[in-house]
Amino acid sequence: xxxxxxxxxxxxxxxxxxxxxxxxxxxxxxxxxxxxxxxxxxxxxxxxxxxxxxxxxxxxxxxxxxxxxxxxxxxxxxxxxxxxxxxxxxxxxxxxxxxxxxxxxxxxxxxxxxxxxxxxxxxxxxxxxxxxxxxxxxxxxxxxxxxxxxxxxxxxxxxxxxxxxxxxxxxxxxxxxxxxxxxxxxxxxxxxxxxxxxxxxxxxxxxxxxxxxxxxxxxxxxxxxxxxxxxxxxxxxxxxxxxxxxxxxxxxxxxxxxxxxxxxxxxxxxxxxxxxxxxxxxxxxxxxxxxxxxxxxxxxxxxxxxxxxxxxxxxxxxxxxxxxxxxxxxxxxxxxxxxxxxxxxxxxxxxxxxxxxxxxxxxxxxxxxxxxxxxxxxxxxxxxxxxxxxxxxxxxxxxxxxxxxxxxxxxxxxxxxxxxxxxxxxxxxxxxxxxxxxxxxxxxxxxxxxxxxxxxxxxxxxxxxxxxxxxxxxxxxxxxxxxxxxxxxxxxxxxxxxxxxxxxxxxxxxxxxxxxxxxxxxxxxxxxxxxxxxxxxxxxxxxxxxxxxxxxxxxxxxxxxxxxxxxxxxxxxxxxxxxxxxxxxxxxxxxxxxxxxxxxxxxxxxxxxxxx
Numbered sequence: 001x002x003x004x005x006x007x008x009x010x011x012x013x014x015x016x017x018x019x020x021x022x023x024x025x026x027x028x029x030x031x032x033x034x035x036x037x038x039x040x041x042x043x044x045x046x047x048x049x050x051x052x053x054x055x056x057x058x059x060x061x062x063x064x065x066x067x068x069x070x071x072x073x074x075x076x077x078x079x080x081x082x083x084x085x086x087x088x089x090x091x092x093x094x095x096x097x098x099x100x101x102x103x104x105x106x107x108x109x110x111x112x113x114x115x116x117x118x119x120x121x122x123x124x125x126x127x128x129x130x131x132x133x134x135x136x137x138x139x140x141x142x143x144x145x146x147x148x149x150x151x152x153x154x155x156x157x158x159x160x161x162x163x164x165x166x167x168x169x170x171x172x173x174x175x176x177x178x179x180x181x182x183x184x185x186x187x188x189x190x191x192x193x194x195x196x197x198x199x200x201x202x203x204x205x206x207x208x209x210x211x212x213x214x215x216x217x218x219x220x221x222x223x224x225x226x227x228x229x230x231x232x233x234x235x236x237x238x239x240x241x242x243x244x245x246x247x248x249x250x251x252x253x254x255x256x257x258x259x260x261x262x263x264x265x266x267x268x269x270x271x272x273x274x275x276x277x278x279x280x281x282x283x284x285x286x287x288x289x290x291x292x293x294x295x296x297x298x299x300x301x302x303x304x305x306x307x308x309x310x311x312x313x314x315x316x317x318x319x320x321x322x323x324x325x326x327x328x329x330x331x332x333x334x335x336x337x338x339x340x341x342x343x344x345x346x347x348x349x350x351x352x353x354x355x356x357x358x359x360x361x362x363x364x365x366x367x368x369x370x371x372x373x374x375x376x377x378x379x380x381x382x383x384x385x386x387x388x389x390x391x392x393x394x395x396x397x398x399x400x401x402x403x404x405x406x407x408x409x410x411x412x413x414x415x416x417x418x419x420x421x422x423x424x425x426x427x428x429x430x431x432x433x434x435x436x437x438x439x440x441x442x443x444x445x446x447x448x449x450x451x452x453x454x455x456x457x458x459x460x461x462x463x464x465x466x467x468x469x470x471x472x473x474x475x476x477x478x479x480x481x482x483x484x485x486x487x488x489x490x491x492x493x494x495x496x497x498x499x500x501x502x503x504x505x506x507x508x509x510x511x512x513x514x515x516x517x518x519x520x521x522x523x524x525x526x527x528x529x530x531x532x533x534x535x536x537x538x539x540x541x542x543x544x545x546x547x548x549x550x551x552x553x554x555x556x557x558x559x560x561x562x563x564x565x566x567x568x569x570x571x572x573x574x575x576x577x578x579x580x581x582x583x584x585x586x587x588x589x590x591x592x593x594x595x596x597x598x599x600x601x602x603x604x605x606x607x608x609x610x611x612x
Contacts, residue, residue: 008602009609011523015590018598018611019043020583021422022058022499025147026050027600027608029138030424033130040430041069041127042135044422045120048436049139051420052116052452053190054147055606056441057156058420058499061193062114062231062454063438066280068267068485070431070492071127077485077492079267079280081476082119083457084112084260085332088473089251092463095471100244101381103459103471105541106443107242108235108250110456112477116436117222119262125215127430132215133201143194146187150606153441154184160442167241168445171453175441192451199226228257230449240445243541245390252454267485270294270344275516276487279505282330282338285539286482289505291322293512294349299356301517306528307556309563315513316550316569317356319506320535321365327536328366328374331468332476338468342369360568362548364536377464379537379545386542419481419499423585425596431587433483433495435504459541480539484508486516488588496584498601502539503532507580522584522599529555530579553579577603585609 012018017034021027030047034040044067052061059065065082095103103110124135157164157175164172174190175182182188200218203225207217221227235250242248267278270290277293279286295318304311329338342348348369355365366374419437424430438455446453460478461471469478482504483497498507507530514525534549550569552561554576564571585598600609 005524007523007527009523009600011521012598012609012611014596014611015427015593016596016612017043017424017426018585018596018609019047019422019424020585020598020600020607020609021047021051022420022581022583022601022607023051023054024606024608025054025142026422027610030422031610032138033135034426038130039128039428040424040426040432041123042130043426044424044432044434045124045128046135046138047422047424048116048120048434049136050142051422051436053139053142053193055420056190057153058418058440059116059436060439060441061117061196061452062447063436064112064115064455064457064479064481065119065434065436066284066479066481066483067119067123067432067434068278068280068483068495069123069127069433070429070485072429077267077278079265080119080123081263081265081280081283082115083283083476083479083481084115084455085474085476086112086458086461086471087251087253087256089253090458090471090473092465092471094251095463098248101463102385102541102543103461103463104242104244105459106456107248108238108240108444109242109248110458111235111250111252111444111454112457113252113256113260114439114455115260115262116438118219118260121215121219122262125212131211132204132218136197136201140194140197143190146189149182149184149186149188151184152604153188154182156440156442157181163241170446170448171441173448174446174451190451196227196450196452223257223260224254227450228254230447231257231454234447243389243391268340268344272297272516274489275493276490277512278485279482281333282340282478283332283476284479284482285326285330285502285505287330287340287343288322288326289482289484289509290344291325291349292318292505292509294344294346295321295353295356296513298350298353301513304518306514306518306520307560309560309567312531312552312560312564313360313567313569314356315510316531316533317361318353319509319533320361321352321355321367323502323536324364324366325369326478327364328376329369329468330478332478335472335475336468339369339372358567360548361535362568364547375467377462377467377469377537382537382543382545386544389542418501421483421497421499421581421583423495423497423583423598425495425585425587427594429492429587429594431485431492431495431585433485433497435481435483435497435499437481437499460539480504482508486512491589492587494584494586496582498580498582500580502536503580506532507582511580511582511584522586522597526580526582526584526599526601529553532579551579553577579603581607583607583609
């Protein structure tokens with residue numbers, strides 16, 4: 001009998017329920033909901049609100065969330081879009097009149113409608129069983145009584161401490177308690193967030209219509225009541241310094257909030273062997289995952305070793321092609337004609353896969369789906385914007401991205417924020433994958449009356465006219481957030497995802513291939529040495545373009561790194577455990593019920609899987 005492969009932690013197995021997320025407290029809160037009779041949807045909502053409190057450098061109440069889920073009673077999968085659109089006042093002409101070539105990465109100007117609250121409430125109302133006050137209770141308790149800080153939160157605050165002290169004083173009041181930088185591993189309180197939630201619960205308590213009526217009333221209080229009015233007042237009347245070095249008022253208004261609703265839809269899907277993978281539509285980067293799978297079907301991946309140069313090279317090369325198509329073709333399908341069927345067709349994938357040769361591609365190569373010719377934005381705008389910027393005050397989302405040269409920066413790096421992830425499967429077989437983000441503590445100043453910041457996702461739009469990703473009022477930016485769901489042999493099987501901006505649909509593709517094509521279990525597939533490419537303009541300000549960069553964890557064999565360099569990759573070696581924060585859960589039939597599995601990422605020492 002062969003010796004099992006070493007993993008950093010066990011693959012969790014059970015029959016009652018499983019949860020995996022990027023923070024142990026969120027995982028335990030969600031599992032606690034399952035233990036007390038809640039379903040996967042109740043648990044995911046409680047865990048999602050918990051992530052907003054305990055990972056404030058990665059998401060917040062004013063952020064957004066895309067959700068994929070499987071409803072066992074309905075026997076169907078759905079996407080739920082919690083990505084808000086651009087405000088009515090946000091036009092390319094407005095930004096150009098202010099002297100911008102790109103939407104700034106921080107401050108008030110890049111705000112979209114904060115969609116997380118509406119999406120979580122829609123999921124709870126339509127698929128959950130618990131009252132809002134019950135799923136909010138753990139988040140309120142930790143915000144009021146305190147939660148343990150992880151060192152990364154303190155690093156995020158330290159990076160913008162001078163900005164908080166001199167400019168964003170409402171943020172200083174929250175994140176510099178008693179005027180001091182909090183100590184790593186100390187306990188932090190955010191009582192204003194708890195007060196906001198308590199006020200919402202109090203104002204919605206007497207609404208007609210039972211549980212659903214109270215949830216809808218809470219939704220309306222957020223998007224039409226005191227929350228919307230507080231955001232309007234702050235964004236209309238305050239002028240806040242951003243990465244332009246200037247003070248600018250915001251564009252988000254009550255009317256933008258009042259007109260928005262989270263929307264359900266059918267996810268995009270693609271078959272790979274016995275698997276059918278679902279991702280959110282082209283309002284997200286999710287289809288790049290599917291495009292990579294479509295090409296990999298033609299590149300003989302099965303039988304390769306996970307740390308071999310052939311495996312890394314083929315996945316890196318198809319990622320370059322898929323992300324070039326993201327740049328050329330993706331956008332909000334309610335506002336732009338995205339040729340998604342052509343992009344996911346087998347004929348197109350086979351033709352694109354031909355471009356994967358023995359050497360590394362060094363140029364952006366968007367394709368021509370259905371014979372349409374691609375048009376790209378002005379990629380030099382990034383250099384001009386960065387040259388004129390004041391980067392002491394932060395950038396878009398560099399936590400996992402390559403920063404500009406160090407001489408462009410102040411005395412230390414600016415860590416602005418990233419993302420979270422949460423997966424849940426209950427004993428009935430309901431499944432949820434969610435990737436909350438936005439509203440990071442250092443992305444925009446705290447709205448004083450509310451105690452939290454608002455998303456800056458509008459920075460993912462372009463000011464060039466006529467592109468799929470061009471800024472337009474009421475249009476969603478093409479978000480990097482990308483939860484995943486997979487069927488196996490036609491039956492619901494896996495929910496998965498990771499934080500990581502442009503890396504999300506790279507790390508998870510490699511994880512999926514290690515599991516589905518190479519036979520690794522969930523934890524082995526997460527623990528295996530990982531990498532990412534840079535071969536496109538970054539999605540976050542300043543949208544710098546890097547080509548043919550391949551960054552690998554140092555646990556790869558030296559021979560693999562040498563072979564990749566010989567193939568022409570600009571291969572860099574990073575720390576041993578630096579690439580990815582994947583979570584995953586699966587279900588499969590067993591002994592008349594379901595066998596459930598879960599695994600979590602060891603990198604960063606926060607991710608946690610739990611189940612029984």
